[in-house]
Amino acid sequence: MQQMNPSTIPMQPSYPGTTLPREESYIENILRxxxxxxxxxxxxxxxxxxxxNKISVRGVVEAAGRDHVILRDLKSDHRYLFPMIYFDYAxxxxxxxxxxxxT
Known part of the structure; x- marks a missing residue:
């Protein structure tokens, strides 16, 4: 299998100030x-x-990945790592x- 030179791989357009592709409006990218x-x-x-079986956290997103989110509780400074499969809404x-x- 032939390897590509990284400088020849086409880059996706990105949102200013991030490296996230514009087309990928997945929840984890929006949280980031x-x-x-x-x-x-x-x-x-x-x-x-x-x-x-429900929990609500008042806090801020510290990090988000494809399958998880890390939240910091604003009052206690406690940090949570939640799998995204349990995320309902924010x-x-x-x-x-x-x-x-x-358009």
């Missing part, structure tokens, strides 16, 4: 664009069988950064 913005993050764990206190929309 909004690191440090306060919000409430909701998770549910339907496969646990427990009556209390509510932010301010306007979100998002990829430019084209």
């Amino acid at each position: 664009l909004n690191r440090g913005k306060p919000g409430v993050f909701h998770f549910s764990f339907n496969n646990t069988g427990a009556a209390d 509510e932010f206190d301010e306007e979100l950064n998002y990829f430019p929309q084209t």
Whole structure:
């Protein structure tokens, strides 16, 4: 198999100030664009069988990957690592950064 020279690999256009491709508006990329913005993050764990299978964290995103998010609780400074499969939604206190929309 022939290897490509990294300088010849076509680059995707990126959002100013990030290395994220514009087309990839996945949740983890949106969370990365909004690191440090306060919000409430909701998770549910339907496969646990427990009556209390939901958690909400008021905090900020410290990091986000394809399958996880790291949150810092604003009051306790406690950090959480959640798998994205349990993520339901987030509510932010301010306007979100998002990829430019084209028509």
